[in-house]
Amino acid sequence: QGYRVAILGATGAVGTELLELLAERKFPLSELRLLASSRSAGQTLAFQGDNLTIQAVGHDSFAGIDLVLASAGGSISQNWLPVAVQAGAVCVDNSSAFRMAPDVPLVVPEVNPADLDHHQGIIANPNCTTILMTVALWPLHQVQPIQRIIAATYQSASGAGARAMAEVKAQAQAILNNKTPPTESFPYPLAFNLFLHNTPINAQGYCQEEMKMVNETRKIFHAPGLRISATCVRVPVLRAHSEALNLEFEQPFPVTQARELIAQAPGVKLVENWENNYFPMPIDATGQDDVLVGRIRQDISHPNGLELWLCGDQIRKGAALNAVQIAEALIERGLVKTP
Numbered sequence: 001q002g003y004r005v006a007i008l009g010a011t012g013a014v015g016t017e018l019l020e021l022l023a024e025r026k027f028p029l030s031e032l033r034l035l036a037s038s039r040s041a042g043q044t045l046a047f048q049g050d051n052l053t054i055q056a057v058g059h060d061s062f063a064g065i066d067l068v069l070a071s072a073g074g075s076i077s078q079n080w081l082p083v084a085v086q087a088g089a090v091c092v093d094n095s096s097a098f099r100m101a102p103d104v105p106l107v108v109p110e111v112n113p114a115d116l117d118h119h120q121g122i123i124a125n126p127n128c129t130t131i132l133m134t135v136a137l138w139p140l141h142q143v144q145p146i147q148r149i150i151a152a153t154y155q156s157a158s159g160a161g162a163r164a165m166a167e168v169k170a171q172a173q174a175i176l177n178n179k180t181p182p183t184e185s186f187p188y189p190l191a192f193n194l195f196l197h198n199t200p201i202n203a204q205g206y207c208q209e210e211m212k213m214v215n216e217t218r219k220i221f222h223a224p225g226l227r228i229s230a231t232c233v234r235v236p237v238l239r240a241h242s243e244a245l246n247l248e249f250e251q252p253f254p255v256t257q258a259r260e261l262i263a264q265a266p267g268v269k270l271v272e273n274w275e276n277n278y279f280p281m282p283i284d285a286t287g288q289d290d291v292l293v294g295r296i297r298q299d300i301s302h303p304n305g306l307e308l309w310l311c312g313d314q315i316r317k318g319a320a321l322n323a324v325q326i327a328e329a330l331i332e333r334g335l336v337k338t339p
């Protein structure tokens, strides 16, 4: 017996990864319904040897559905997930629409699975940069609460969607052929360039992407006083984000202890070869479930500081895998009506 699952936003980069992961992880399915905008209705997607036809999302799309995995943007989630909850479904939403709502758990299964127990029908998947950072930092935070995080991110094109990934390749080709690079998905050429994340900027000069790391991490760690500052940058990489993190504790945190904790942490893989100067790279993190962490070192500017570097697949653990792991945890905790 399996669950009746709907994917809302099945044609996007995350939607297609959700499909792959449900098959790869042998998720218990009795039905899989693919929902998208009317623009995509009628298209088919292969799944476990079948061709599933995409349906336009509508008021009766969620009848009989147990679980919705949504990755179709904030406005689609805002419109349709309350309808899905009303129809009796539990929804895991990858958009930012509900992440900071007090009655919506914001969950990274390796960090705060117990928050799932309070769900009211919708569970929010954190932003990709937040997922990657919290998985890596949780093992340290549990031993000695982190007082302050300074984050610099190096975010792949995939965070702006499948078309953006294609565009950065087209830009590179154009530039190499001395032609003007296309800029439909990005405001500026990304190939051979980088730019500050172009989400709207607040009165303090921080963009929305940076404030997501601040606000979401505090909610996931249940640490409202945790001081965080982030600088988010878009870089010409295809689908894995990287982050340079500076951590401040109340007391010195021995590097060897930090290394051991991270090496044993779920969802994380320690990658450090000091002799060969080999540490996590986006090309190694791409397609991996684990967040790769390395170059853990004492902060030479502060006795209670640590520095570390990470790379993680933005589409996989940064979005689709975390959402499927939330769905698996919901089932494990008996939080979805049994089929």
Ligand code: 2RA
Pocket (backbone or CB within 6 Å): 127, 128, 129, 155, 156, 158, 159, 160, 209
């Ligand atoms: C980005 N985190 O990378 C955002 C969207 N997933 O642009």
